[in-house]
Amino acid sequence: xxxxxxxxxxxxxxxxxxxxxxxxxxxxxxxxxxxxxxxxxxxxxxxxxxxxxxxxxxxxxxxxxxxxxxxxxxxxxxxxxxxxxxxxxxxxxxxxxxxxxxxxxxxxxxxxxxxxxxxxxxxxxxxxxxxxxxxxxxxxxxxxxxxxxxxxxxxxxxxxxxxxxxxxxxxxxxxxxxxxxxxxxxxxxxxxxxxxxxxxxxxxxxxxxxxxxxxxxxxxxxxxxxxxxxxxxxxxxxxxxxxxxxxxxxxxxxxxxxxxxxxxxxxxxxxxxxxxxxxxxxxxxxxxxxxxxxxxxxxxxxxxxxxxxxxxxxxxxxxxxxxxxxxxxxxxxxxxxxxxxxxxxxxxxxxxxxxxxxxxxxxxxxxxxxxxxxxxxxxxxxxxxxxxxxxxxxxxxxxxxxxxxxxxxxxxxxxxxxx
DNA sequence: TCTGGGGTCCTAGGACCC
DNA sequence: TCTGGGGTCCTAGGACCC
Numbered sequence: 001x002x003x004x005x006x007x008x009x010x011x012x013x014x015x016x017x018x019x020x021x022x023x024x025x026x027x028x029x030x031x032x033x034x035x036x037x038x039x040x041x042x043x044x045x046x047x048x049x050x051x052x053x054x055x056x057x058x059x060x061x062x063x064x065x066x067x068x069x070x071x072x073x074x075x076x077x078x079x080x081x082x083x084x085x086x087x088x089x090x091x092x093x094x095x096x097x098x099x100x101x102x103x104x105x106x107x108x109x110x111x112x113x114x115x116x117x118x119x120x121x122x123x124x125x126x127x128x129x130x131x132x133x134x135x136x137x138x139x140x141x142x143x144x145x146x147x148x149x150x151x152x153x154x155x156x157x158x159x160x161x162x163x164x165x166x167x168x169x170x171x172x173x174x175x176x177x178x179x180x181x182x183x184x185x186x187x188x189x190x191x192x193x194x195x196x197x198x199x200x201x202x203x204x205x206x207x208x209x210x211x212x213x214x215x216x217x218x219x220x221x222x223x224x225x226x227x228x229x230x231x232x233x234x235x236x237x238x239x240x241x242x243x244x245x246x247x248x249x250x251x252x253x254x255x256x257x258x259x260x261x262x263x264x265x266x267x268x269x270x271x272x273x274x275x276x277x278x279x280x281x282x283x284x285x286x287x288x289x290x291x292x293x294x295x296x297x298x299x300x301x302x303x304x305x306x307x308x309x310x311x312x313x314x315x316x317x318x319x320x321x322x323x324x325x326x327x328x329x330x331x332x333x334x335x336x337x338x339x340x341x342x343x344x345x346x347x348x349x350x351x352x353x354x355x356x357x358x359x360x361x362x363x364x365x366x367x368x369x370x371x372x373x374x375x376x377x378x379x380x381x382x383x384x385x386x387x388x389x390x391x392x393x394x395x396x397x398x399x400x401x402x403x404x405x406x407x408x409x410x411x412x413x414x415x416x417x418x419x
Numbered sequence: 420t421c422t423g424g425g426g427t428c429c430t431a432g433g434a435c436c437c
Numbered sequence: 438t439c440t441g442g443g444g445t446c447c448t449a450g451g452a453c454c455c
Contacts, residue, residue: 033423040423056422074423101455186453217429219453246425295422342424400421 002231003115003165005107006137006145007090007122010153012103013041015132016082017072020408020416028069032057035250036073036400073401081409085130093122098235106142108235119161139164142233143226146183147173147201167229174202174227184223189216201227241348242279247272248342252400254293255338261290262328268343269324270388273317274379276345277372282313282354285347286320288327293339304331313349316368317375320345321388 009015013031018024028045032038039055049067051060057071064071083102091097096108112118119136126134137149138161148162151173155162164170180190182201198204205227213221222232247268255261265288276283291303306327310319324343406414 035421035423037421037423054423058421061421104455184453188452217452219429240427242426244426248424250423293422340423 001110001165002140003109003112004139004142004145004231004235005094005109005115005119005122006100006142006149007105007107007126007134008137008149008153009086009103010133010135011041011043012083012132013072013074013079014043014046016075016079017070017405018043019082019131021405024070028067029072030064030069031072031074032403034074034399035252036402037250040074071403073404075405075407077407077410078405082130082132086126086132086134089126089129090122092125093118096235096237098237099239106145106235109138115163115165116161119163120159123160134160136161137164138162139170140229141226141231142235143183143223144170144229147177147181147227150177150181170229171202174205175200177201179204182223182227184219189220192216242281243348244344244346245272245275245279245283246342246344247275248289248340248344249399250293250340251338254296256336258332258334261332261338261341262325265290265324265328265341265343266321266388268341269321270317272343272345273315273320273372274376276315276348277376279348280350281348282315282351283320283345283348284310284313285345286310286323286327287344287346288324288331288341289344290328290331290338290341292336296337296339299337300335302333302336304333306331309347313347313354316372317388318368 014029017029017031024043026045027043028049028051029043030039030046030051031041033040037056039051039053039057039060042051042053046069049063049069051063051069057064063069079102086103087097087099087105090105090107094107094109098106100106109115109118115138119138122136123134126132135149135152137145137147137152139145139148144164148164151164152158152160152162162173164173177200178190179185179193179198179201180187182204185193185204193199193204198207204224207224209221209224212224225232249268251264255264269286269288285307286309287305287307289303289305292299292301294301308323308327310323314320320343406416408414408416
């Protein structure tokens with residue numbers, strides 16, 4: 001029988017912050033989204049205080065103050081590095097591993113004879129080598145492994161490992177799990193299902209897959225089958241090639257000045273182009289959007305976007321910047337308080353798939369490839385040493401990060417000392 | 420005062436083809 | 438009265454995930 005495990009770090013960002021701060025054990029900790037906007041991770045103590053996931057910080061200020069909740073800005077340099085260490089450790093436990101997100105991975109455990117003990121070993125090893133707590137869910141399908149992981153986190157008695165290979169055990173858990181907790185069932189679907197009298201995961205599992213397909217979609221049909229132990233979603237050990245790259249951000253403060261917003265979108269364009277080159281891809285499609293805040297009652301609301309096609313697929317910052325400034329002039333409107341903008345690249349191909357322009361000598365990629373390599377190499381050692389005309393070098397106001405922890409593992413100056 | 424960012428997949432409908 | 442059938446490609450929008 002096939003057997004999948006889902007290994008998921010517990011409150012990952014909070015656990016990372018605690019790694020070098022033993023004094024934060026047992027106290028409530030939260031981590032914020034970009035711009036210090038919303039709460040995106042909570043320690044168990046913070047959850048117990050009733051602080052919800054995704055809640056804007058300003059709405060829980062009182063609770064934070066009253067219970068001395070420790071607040072951190074998101075520190076992706078730290079989380080990315082810790083994540084890589086966790087994944088490296090997991091690789092020892094299965095040759096087939098799919099890194100599903102920054103804090104979770106699916107493992108193929110098909111040959112393993114005592115999965116629960118194996119799960120415990122995984123937990124202990126990650127804790128010893130990296131120091132963050134993980135939970136392990138095991139099942140014959142990915143959806144069931146996900147559900148097992150949910151149970152492993154929710155019920156203390158499981159000691160962080162749950163195996164749902166046994167159908168009876170499976171049924172007992174499904175019966176007490178709300179349908180909305182199932183992987184692939186979001187808020188909207190949960191509400192629609194409710195109307196059909198489907199409230200628990202077991203209700204969903206007992207529906208006729210064909211009818212679910214007709215009423216909803218093939219995606220939900222697969223979910224139903226997976227809940228019944230029929231594996232429909234395989235392990236993807238090779239990360240799929242990206243289909244789009246986005247660089248977008250809310251501004252640290254509202255901007256109304258043409259020049260300032262223009263510089264900012266150029267900055268996004270340059271970052272997106274950098275990501276594109278790191279993937280080794282060329283883009284044909286360039287998309288730009290700007291908008292005011294939907295929560296801002298003080299000015300006129302405005303949101304607009306434009307898409308352009310490059311004459312020749314490119315990863316050249318200069319070509320992409322030129323396109324973005326052209327698009328920008330097409331959608332700019334005076335007198336608005338802009339809150340957010342973003343650049344999206346898409347319609348990718350690889351350099352060997354490019355059809356060169358009949359009337360020009362070589363592509364942008366040929367002409368500027370070396371220049372881009374040099375720029376990336378220089379900027380790699382610390383952001384913002386070289387930038388293009390129009391682009392805005394990063395400034396303090398660009399993003400609020402008032403509660404940032406040190407980059408303990410990725411900057412020499414920030415390595416903790418033991419006295 | 421203060422509300423994240425980066426992705427994927429599926430479906431329906433229109434344009435167009437023979 | 439009554440005007441086909443089968444197919445592809447593209448886009449926008451919706452839903453989901455972390």
